[in-house]
Amino acid sequence: MFGRLSRKSQSKESASTPSKDAHDILRKIEESLQAARTESSFPQVNEARRLAKELETLVNRLKGKDEQSLWSSQLAVVNEEIETVMNSLMGGGGEAGNKGAGEASSPALDLGGGGEGGLFDGMQVGSDAGGGGLFAGLTMSAEPPADSVLAPSPAGAPVPVPAPVPSPMESLAQLSPAPGASESNEQPGGGGRRRKKNLRVGYARKEKSQTNLVASPAPAVSDNSTESSQRLPLSDEFVMESPAVQADPVDVVAAAEEDGADEILGEPVLMTEDAGATQPAESVSPTLGAGPSGDEEEGGEEQDGDADSPQDEEESVEEEGSKGGAPLLSLDDLAAEDEAPAEPIASVPDAAERIGEQDGAAAFSLDFGDIAFGDDETYAESAAKLEKVLSANFIKLELQNSQILQQEKSARDKRIGAANDIAQAKKKSEVLEEEQMKAVELEEFEKADELNSSIDEAKESYTKAINEWYKAQEECEDISATLASILESKSEVKLKYAGALKKLGEALESRAGSIDESIAELEKENAEHEANMAEILEDDMSRLNALRRVLEEREGEVQHKIKEKTTEFVEQKEKHLEEKSKLEEELEAIRETLRKKEEEMAEVQGEIDEIDGKIQKVEAKFAKQQDKLNSERKDIEEEGEKFQALQDQLKAGQDVIKEKITKESSRKQQLIEDSQAACESSKATESQMKDDIENAKKTDALRQTLAELRLEEKAANEKIDALKSEVDQKKEGLSRSKAELEQMVLAIGEAESVIKNAEEMLPKLEEEKKNAVAKKNFKDAAKFSSEAKALTDEKIQAESSLSDLQGSVEDARKKAEEMEEVVEKLEGELSAAEQEGRVLQNKHISITIDMLNQAMEAASSEENYDEAAALQNEIEVAQELKNSIEVN
Known part of the structure; x- marks a missing residue:
């Protein structure tokens, strides 16, 4: 990651123990930063910082001046790389940001990964991970989030942020580096150039003869890379390091709008500050005009030496405020509350409306009361609408908040620096007084007298540092009041969100009540249906049963008459059949009389045929009645089939009605559950907000106490100064009187x-x-x-x-x-x-x-x-x- 020094030290790691240890620590720092980029891990960055301090200690132990100078230059590069990774993690860029940053910042040296990820995913509406300080406890956690939100989501998890409109592709294409820039040794980003300049300074003594490594070609401006390069990283912990030069607010807003397009419900908003590491030159807003080409960047770098070039200043993006002091503030209100806004931000108020357009809505309101819930919408869809409005409101608040946090960090750094100055001045004064006491004991009075002026200077520095500390502390307290107003606005927005959830729950409950009426109507219809079906079944069954009884009676009568008419013939037929049987038997025995018997048999057969004809005549006489009965049976069967079909149809209709009732009952139960969930969520949010407001009231009371104490201290100091002046005047007059x-x-x-x-x-x-x-x-x-x-x-x-x-x-x-x-x-x-x-x-x-x-x-x-x-x-x-x- 840190270039030739790490490779060179491999061959000399056995030269001295400090050098070997420094090389091992450098390798560990590379691994920690690589892991931080890959996993979006904030603890890995802290580990890299700790290792950097160990490396600094080892570098101080190196004996050779050249070696120590070389390692000192490397240490500066390490610290800058750590800050770059920290800023990229705080900014958060998602997968697209990782891809864009990886292509845009692939330097000539092996600088390792390049991906970025959101650090405070899930908002932290946000504790303040990067900022800590006196007012860290005042920062809300991660709130949905996300800058936020513009975003609460980590790089790996899509958690809630709104979507302003990206810059036109034509403008970005104009800003892309010239083709010849791919052969230069410079990186597209300003941060990469600064790292390389530091490397050149560090390596100049030992490696003048080595040629520069060839930089990777400038990345083409594709849809994905352009979007990721212009995206404004988002986060829930809203404190970052101050950039060297404040960027144009219009650029910051354009980047914020681009980021919100992908992550409407994502991370809390955080602005990146090292554009060189996370954004290529193409990410400059079109409002700034076409950026310089790669050749122009080289020329500017040679002129400025180690100083940042104008391109670096354009690429250095400073956090913009995002937390206001009143509920549902307009952007103008937010800008008016800031003590020293850079410029009025004109392009952000349209961001929420553009978000709505991307979601298919004609307009997008920031007021929870303007949300309309459809009758067919689920609880999840309605809640998503509320979360979207909540995130859009948080975006506006967090744009203000990041500015205030930047001021708070600056004041806190001043206070910490003053505290260190106090400790150093006190220590110096004690050392000088101890030296003076030793000089007095040794009767070196001239030396003791000379130390008086140094002691007075140390005491003066001590007093001055104390005054600076008090001044910085008062500035932090003033900024805390502004932050508290923004937090109150956040709480009020969340309370309105809870109220909207409650309203949604009531709407769902009302819809459940209307479903009760629908179910009652369906049940009434089903009862009428069953009554009609029962009546129809009863009538048809009675008619069919009557027809069957009549048919059976008539069939019985016909069979009885047929039996009566054919009984005599059947008996005669049976007798003849017996005679025929006897004759056939006799025919076997008496062949001589065969002819006679055959004739007799023919006669008998003729009689039998005659009797069969009579029987057929009788049967034919009743055949019409039988056919009519059969036709009637067929009609009855057809009627039965029709009745069965009607019964099946009625049963199917009843099943449909029952299914509707079951479905509506299930829907009612789901609505009741959703209503309860919405009410519980609303109560939980209100409870949390009440606790937050109560804590805020306590903090306000404490802050008010501090303000009153400051006023009392100011009045007391004024009184003391007046008394001192008067005492001095009186003493001076008394001295004059005594002299006279x-x-x-x-x-x-x-x-x-x-x-x-x-x-x-x-x-x-x-x-x-x-x-x-x-x-x-x-x-x-x-x-x-x-x-x-x-x-x-x-x-x-x-x-x-x-x-x-x-x-x-x-x-x-x-x-x-x-x-x-x-x-x-x-x-x-x-x-x-x-x-x-x-x-x-x-x-x-x-x-x-x-x-x-x-x-x-x-x-x-x-x-x-x-x-x-x-x-x-x-x-x-x-x-x-x-x-x-x-x-x-």
Whole structure:
């Protein structure tokens, strides 16, 4: 995956233990990232991150500078690849995205897989897997989901997201690379180019002589690849890494609409941020104009060096917000709520309507009340309609939410960075103070004095980091309020969804009641049918039975008459037959009289024939009656067959009615079950939403408490600043007064000294003057006289000044005492205000620590151990701040 270094290190893996271990770790990272792409596995990415940290530790242990530099460059590529895979998993692209990304990002180096999959399938409406942080507990889980939803579905499972309209194929064809680009060493995506540039920097020292590997040709723009390249990956955990450059919102929306076309009920929405790894250059929206060709990309890359090219900036797609702060918000409302929207998103409001068009509907409303349930619709079909509207509403909310989460992540990163700065500054200050104490113990006072400035700088950095941490924390709290409003909107949407489910249940129950009326009508019809059939059967059976009785009586009479008429002839025939038998026997014995007997027999035979003719005449006489009876029997049998057919027809109609009754009863039972299911689902959703709203209220109360504390802290800080300023002014005035008093006291001392000196010198000068006069040394006498006069003038001036100074000193002392009393009073008020501020600050930090603990537990439960470790460090820093406040 990571190119020539991994292959080269195979031949040198026995050179040194750190190098061998680094090679093994690199191979494990490749396997983890490959598994993460194939299985859309977030834990595999975390494992790759952990291995990357181990690799960084081993690289630092390498002794050779060239080898260490080479491995450092490789480590940068590894970290970028991990972030690329993380972004692709967070974005989610489904099978089409896997195929498109695999074709578009097949680089010259063996970078492994390339498929993508949704990470937070099933939404998480979404805990916040990628984001954690202070407000991780505020993010809803995965909700159906999916960006979401635009999507809640993993790459492998089609879980609910809406379907905006894809960009025209003609525009995409214009944006495809030139045919000559297939022979260049560059990849279609900006992320691939950045990886390759990093590789070139890392390999330049050791492998200048090796030729560049040939890149795979640029993929053709097919229907599938175009759709996957423009698709906006969706997800239920809505936090991602910030891209280097924010993409045009119109592009983001176009991609979001494309993704929603395939996954209306799929994943919660997440925007991908590394377009180079997941989207080819063809995915740029037509609104941006035709993109540069492969040759132009090469030229831009050579000019920019390691910096991202303009094409990279176009391909770097930033998350767009998707969670609003009011139920069923319009997109304009969502954009208005954002603190700093990039541009008004104009193309998304039509997304839901386009979704409806793709599903065969003339219009698609985002209001649950506009949904009409057909009489023949099943519960699943009606519920699917509700879920579709729910997902469409979530799409609009999540577009806003992703922007807010981006801001929240930025603020959280600032806060974590400030916490790290606090720990480092404190550690540095403690080390410097320890060095200063050691220098003092060794009586190295110059060194100890030099360390004072470093200690002051460390303390200043410590204070600055604390202020930055507080500022970032306040920013996180403000963003939390916005997120909470979006979550409230989600809860309200889900409550409306629950209300619609309840309405559906009531409709199903009403339909079940109407089926009762239909069944009653059918049962009434069946009863009338049975009554008519019973009446018809009774009449026909009576008639048929009567006909049979008449027929049997008439047949009996005819048989009796035939028997009466033919009895005598039968008896005669029997006698002749006996005689014939005797004659035949005699014929055997008496052959001589054969002729006679034959004649006699012929005569007898003639008589027998005559008698048979008479019998036939009698039978013929009754044959017409017999035929008539037979005809009547046939008619009766036909009537019986008709009656049986009618009976079968009536029975079949009755069976149809019974089948209808059974079917309607089954349908009624199904509707009752569906109604109960809808009501139970509605109750469960309402219960869940009530719990969520209750938790949101608690969080709002906590947030309100934090806001009030912040206002109180602000007021207390303003009061403290005002008191400090006033105390400083008063102290400055007091210092001036004391200085003036000291100058006055010095002046009094000087005046008293002048007076005392004059009093001591004047008698001496008088005496010397007298002595000089006595000696008639008038020159000295004049000198002494002038000196005495000067001393006298100085004494008089000093006495005058002394009198004035003594009065001023008294006034200055009274004024200084009054100012000291004022300063003491102000210092007492300042101390009380600072104490009050520390109490408020302590409460604020206590609440913050609780929230950080909740966020750390959420991150730990999601196996996001890096985030949990960062939060643990923040908690420790916050606890130290709390302890220092409590000590004060």
